[in-house]
Amino acid sequence: TKVTSEPKSKSVSKGGPRIIVDDDDEDLSPTDLSEMLAEGTKESHDRAENCAFVKDFLRGRIKRELFKRGTAALYFVYSAMEEEIEKNKDHPHIAPIYFPVELHRREALARDLEYFYGEDWESQVSVSAGTKPYVDCIHKVGEKDPVLLVAHSYTRYMGDLSGGQILKKVAQRALKLPSTGEGLNFYQFEGIHSHKGFKQLYRSRMNELELDTETKQRIVDESNRAFGFNMMVFSELEEIGNTIKEEVQDVGHGHSHAEIMQGG
Numbered sequence: 001t002k003v004t005s006e007p008k009s010k011s012v013s014k015g016g017p018r019i020i021v022d023d024d025d026e027d028l029s030p031t032d033l034s035e036m037l038a039e040g041t042k043e044s045h046d047r048a049e050n051c052a053f054v055k056d057f058l059r060g061r062i063k064r065e066l067f068k069r070g071t072a073a074l075y076f077v078y079s080a081m082e083e084e085i086e087k088n089k090d091h092p093h094i095a096p097i098y099f100p101v102e103l104h105r106r107e108a109l110a111r112d113l114e115y116f117y118g119e120d121w122e123s124q125v126s127v128s129a130g131t132k133p134y135v136d137c138i139h140k141v142g143e144k145d146p147v148l149l150v151a152h153s154y155t156r157y158m159g160d161l162s163g164g165q166i167l168k169k170v171a172q173r174a175l176k177l178p179s180t181g182e183g184l185n186f187y188q189f190e191g192i193h194s195h196k197g198f199k200q201l202y203r204s205r206m207n208e209l210e211l212d213t214e215t216k217q218r219i220v221d222e223s224n225r226a227f228g229f230n231m232m233v234f235s236e237l238e239e240i241g242n243t244i245k246e247e248v249q250d251v252g253h254g255h256s257h258a259e260i261m262q263g264g
């Protein structure tokens with residue numbers, strides 16, 4: 001927290017200089033992309049946080065089968081996103097936010113899928129109907145309008161660096177995953193030591209992109225679209241969850257529930 005004489009948000013000073021307390025370590029203007037995104041996606045974020053699947057997840061009500069399918073969905077989303085980012089890494093609007101070592105999740109997700117599905121995981125997972133429009137959109141954007149990849153990166157990576165740590169703990173407890181982090185590599189950003197610090201760097205990189213107001217607005221719109229695609233994935237998972245019955249939480253101590261009931 002620092003004290004600054006520059007107002008940070010919309011309330012442009014009318015009554016001369018004043019002191020305001022700024023929670024961030026940077027001075028931001030409402031026309032900065034990071035601010036436009038934070039402000040312009042607030043409602044989407046509220047909706048995402050409050051959808052049934054996410055609420056159940058936060059309460060620790062997550063079935064292993066659903067977590068596996070969710071991990072698979074993310075694998076296809078990040079594969080698409082990172083493939084398109086890679087193709088566009090020299091694009092002037094992408095290069096400043098290109099952080100493959102720090103952010104990229106494809107390999108972490110592949111390791112998680114190997115943990116959940118075994119060595120032949122690739123033959124067991126495929127793009128679901130609820131995930132396909134998201135994946136297709138990312139490829140289309142990467143080919144036709146790469147500046148909008150900023151929106152897709154922002155929506156996922158900034159979210160992962162924010163709420164992700166809570167989700168990791170919830171999943172670890174609910175699914176009784178090993179404390180070694182197996183199955184949860186997705187949530188572990190090995191190349192980032194301070195999530196807060198990295199988010200600040202990422203925001204400042206977004207703000208340094210040379211973009212006119214219209215393009216910034218298109219990026220905000222695309223981020224809201226990305227939130228919508230994420231909600232589609234969640235709804236699909238929620239529906240699948242309603243069709244599969246609660247598993248007996250047998251964490252593999254060598255005896256099935258039935259065996260224990262029969263005396264081992």
Ligand code: HEM
Nearest residue numbers: 037038048049054058154155156158159162163166227230
């Ligand atoms: C930011 C929590 C779901 C995307 C945040 C922040 C929190 C949070 C606490 C603020 C961090 C900060 O101020 O630095 C959660 C929780 C969720 C959730 C508890 C429910 C599980 C989602 C989803 C998405 C998402 C589903 C999109 C796929 C984002 C983004 C930001 C963010 C993009 C950055 C906002 C900004 O500063 O511009 N989240 N979130 N979140 N979250 Fe979430």
